[in-house]
Amino acid sequence: MPGRVSEVSVKEGDLIHPEQIVARVEADTIRAQLAQAEAMLNLDRDEAERTRELVARGTSPQAQLDARLTDVSVAEANLDAARAALVAHERSVDAARAAAAQIAANFEDTELTAPAMGRVLYRLVEPG
Template sequence: MQQGKNRKLFLGGAAIALIIALTASYLLQRDDMKGFIKSNGRIEVTPLDISTKLPGRIETILADEGDYVEAGQVVAVMQLDSLEAQLEEAKAYFQQAKHNADSAKAMVAARMSDKEAAEAAVSAKESQLYAAERKMKRIETLVKKGATTEQEFDDQEAYTRVLTAEIATAKSKVLAAQAAVDAAKAQSVAAESQVLAAQATINRVNADIKDSKLVAPVKGRIQYRISEPGEVLGAGGKVLNLLDLSKVHMTFFLPTQYTGLLVEGENDGTEVRII
């Protein structure tokens, strides 16, 4: 009795398989399948390596094989201790350079003040000389009239010569003050350059820190973890391999007898269906 039951199940299964086979044959031979060529091929995705820009040790990897990641997502971080120390050093140098630049500006202002004082001294001596020369002319007139002595004229003339010499000295001080101003301005320019150099160093180290955080260049799927945390890599060392899902293509193998029926680039409605 059990054998009869098994025989019935076998016959039932065979009948179902036959129906499926006939249905598939019918579908494949239907008119709407005419013109289709059955063959095989492979789907390929463009792989991308996520690599280091700078040499260093891998601190952590934030993505595993098979994970989907977005463009710009951080997937690995390199060790940052050395770069962070460089950043602190650069910031300290920047503060020092800025202090030096401020001091240089103050020195320029002081030297400008010294120059103005020297120029004021020249003006004062020139005013005294002008008054002394006028007085000397008046005394000369009085001497000719016999109203005063020649000694008074000689004294006034000597005083005038002293003022002339003092003016020459004062003008030399103006020139020295101008040279000091020029030197102070040059030091100020150099100090400002040091500030710019310090800021550039800060920007460079910040850029290196940013580059030490490896990001996915495009949206895709992690295929391989090439390296592991703790490994030391050189510049360009590969950490992860990413499949760019926006660039998927298929290699289709066409039977030889059909190759002459297709023209590359022809817009004739040719299409590929994956079944």
């Protein structure tokens, strides 16, 4: 996910756990784009409604209403795109959590444990 990293909450060598947040990417820009898209949609809807009333009274041409309705459609598409961007950002956070869980699992795989109580009979591996 593109964006500015606002926080890295781990350092090299740290043990991480599943679901632990290891970094955050700012979502302020995406939230601002969403708010802007919502505002534009509301504005375009209001203007379309005013134009519809003017067309009904015969003081505005149908073409102007058609243009306003097109603006509403474009604003709805922009709002959908902004919502999708926010969802994508949230999914990237989920992906980061999954990556952290995978790293934690890989780290756990670096330790071998005895499956049961017993006595070591052979040592077949040496460090190095």
